[in-house]
Amino acid sequence: MSLNDQTTFINHPLLRNNLLQFREYQKNISSLALNKNTLVILPTALGKTIISLLVSINTLYNYRDKRILILAPTRPLVNQHWKSFVSYIKLPNDQTAVVTGKIPPYARTIVWNNDAIRLVFSTPEVVRNDIKEKRVSLENFFLIVFDEAHRAVKDYAYTFIADQYVRHCSFPLILGLTASPGSEKSKIQEICNNLFIEHLEYKTEEDADVKRFINPIDINWKWFDLPSEYHYVKSILKTMLEEKLNWLISRNIVTKNSKWIFKRDLISLGDELRGTLLSIPEDQRRSLYFALMQQSVALSLMYCIELMESQGFNSLGTFLSRTQGEDTRSHKMLIGDNRIKEIRRLIEQLNMEHPKIQYLIKVLKDRFDSQINSQINSQINSQINSKNTHNLIRGELEKDSRVLIFTQYRDTAQHIVE
Template identity: 25%
Template sequence: MTRIRKNPNQVDLFPFLGKEQIPYQFLRQDDLIKANNPTILEQIAQHLGFSTQTDPKNNGLTLLLQHPFLAPGTIEARPYALSAVNQIYDDNGIVILATGLGKTFIAVLQIIRVLKKQPQKKVLILAPTKPLCEQHYHTLKSALVDLSVRFITGRTGQKKRLKLWQDHQIIIATAETIREEIAKNSGVGEAADVRLLIIDEVHHLTGDHAYAHLAKYYRDYQPAIQIIGLTASPDPDIQKLEKLRLLLDVKPSCVVAKFDTDQDIIPYTHDRLIKPIFLDRVHTGIQKILKQKFVTVLTKETTILATGLQLDLSRYLYFNQEKQVVGLKIKSWNSLLGIIQERITQTTEENERKKYRHLLMTWALAMRWRTAIDRLNKGLTELARFLRRQMIEDAQHAKPSRTMFIQHDTTQIAMYALMSKHLWPMDYSPAGTRKIVAIEREQRAIATQDRKLHAIKYIINDHPGSQVLIFTQYRDSVTKIVNFLNNEFPRLITHRFTGISSQIDDPGMTQTEQKEVRKNYMKGELDILVSTSIGEEGLDFPAVDVLIFYEPISDVRRYIQRLGRTARHTSGIVYILIYKNSEEETLHFASQAKGRIVKRIIQYYQSLEK
């Protein structure tokens, strides 16, 4: 496939202006921009223990860092990166930096500084997933010389872990694995061994996440440890970010926060055009009828809950123009579960406890109806697969809320309607090939009434030769999109990308299969990748030209992570498919508003540098 690549010579490092000296003290990135002098970069690099040389491959326009531990030509002397290391120096820190701008290389510089001073100590890098651990391992192996690097994950043999820990200076590991080893007192993860702890995707450090436990453990048992958190997607709630900062014992001035539109970042970014596409939704007769029935039931269940709890639940819900409940705000709704459970615990009267247990069932039922509505909004095929799984799973292992949901008159009506249109996923053997073909044609016709599929077709035709990545929320939607694209573009190679699953009809992909697909996609052997959320975080897809959101998402952190899959090494374009006058519009505008909040938070932390 032919790719359009940005001219690597377009980045122009600062011309000499004659300023000869700067004090060896904290220097803000704004000062670097104002100084406009590569001599400053050289002096900061020297202060941090590095030397520099011009890059002969780029006509001397860029400076490269040099160090005995650093592979030649690996890291460019970028002002924001050097300033970040200088700003944190030997303190704890948090680096908020857009994807593709080198958070890992900032970590590399600090690793070199620490191990140069204390080679007998270890650096521990925590990542949330095994694929991210492997990615960091390959990055560090290519960037570092004379420093031993290894990764330890849940798939590493139990007997091998201690030796790997003892024999290597830099260990990359999943948080759960290290937490498990510390609990066993195996010697792996021993606090006394670690001088520098780097937490990748540090926004996960909340609640009962292994990150939170490990951060507390290392702070309690290794007072001399330095902790640095890395993220591209901070929480839009500044109180949560401040809680994270305090948990890691980070000074406000050691929060390095940069936005991709900042003056010193722009020369190192690539153009990313974001185009929301608003579509008119065309519901089939069945969809209209079922949507109204589902909404009526969800409204009834949430009313029962509000009355029983004597709470105004409007902030937990999405409404349509008729003031009916069409969806749940999941984070808020999950917090409501805690309120119900607390009342059950605190109530001593048996009748009251019985009432709240019933409300707990109502809460769970509302969740199932919300999911049914969400699947119906995606399409009848998604709804059919969801209902069938609910039915089979309940037959295998009954749960009260699921049984009530399956046996509800509205659910039974939906199942019958789907079967009548041959959309119920089942093993059938109708007599005659002609009938099979007729059924498949009818199924395809109903599935392709989803206008988003035709929008995707238009986008792909509009970008010939481009590598495309499509994100969608559900595996069933992945299946529908892949089937559609295989039918419409038989000459293009389309592949699904999902996590492992325990679903009845979809085992998902093992980590080995995921690794193979990622490798083939990065080599350009796949044209289109259709992914669930597993492809959102951290993974480097360097050649994505076109990114498509099959639906908008309200979680701004996931939104930022998705955007980061394109325009990492080349320019890219992002399409967000949104149905007009629907919950999707609400979600889209909510994510945009949260994005503006994140930018203000970054500006706040930048102001603390001054």
């Protein structure tokens, strides 16, 4: 069945009428993805999910006895995809299912064995575990969609699933979706190799067929100077970090100058040390265990510095409190250091916000207050007294005016709300 591109909306026997807007680039990409294992690299908000939906409805329509598996890294994302699909597709409810770790194994087995359920949404860890436990075979799935496909590196579950799929399915079809494949050619190649990609579709916001769907964004950068108290805490953390890095350097475990050692270097070192531990006799592992502790503490200190500089004392204090409750040697080493104890006391005593949090609160307050005052002034001659007018307008704004704030960490989001 082909897609009708002569109308504003996409027409298809499995689509609800007048819901899905037609976009030429989505149609073209989805048509190509029906014939080859395809990796789609598309900026955020340009409809990667819609492309997977278009590929899916054509597959469901043309292969009535086949099934489709939609994978996403997290449970909320899986549920989001399911809601999006069922809102567009004319498919009975009993032909779709969400399979996550919250569903017990025996119930998952029922879903996997029920060929009438043609559209399954799941997390990769669950699928990997169920393959290993022989609860599911992928041979009857005509299409597997890998959302956030840039995760298909090293030993992530996507890699295992793709390999098993290609091994056991006679005619496998893979669709990978990502907005951020990475800047290194070697990583993109690894993703393509792991997902058996045959064709690459890449769009930027400047492409002619995409540009008209991009909403203009006015970006206003603000730069902040950290207070002297922040610099003092940073100096303590930097000194501690230097000690750990120099310990690793002095034993030739790391060969770089300490100022050129970054987070990715320590992560790679941790992987290397853990790999070595598995390959040597037990009686030779003690020194490596201690090296791994130094590496782990150094990584935590890097994180502490980044957290304090970018998020503030509140997020740093929350992280250190959480770390205290974790029963690992490296965390005990970090929390037990007197300098960390001093930092925690300082954070508690100072109760000092990050400058950007203060600025954000001011921006929000000014925004809502200016809207309220503007509407009050426009009604100043009304018979309603100003206090009642103020309350009425504030209530209306609370319902109608919305602000979306993005932040890197959950703790910061919670703190802003509080």
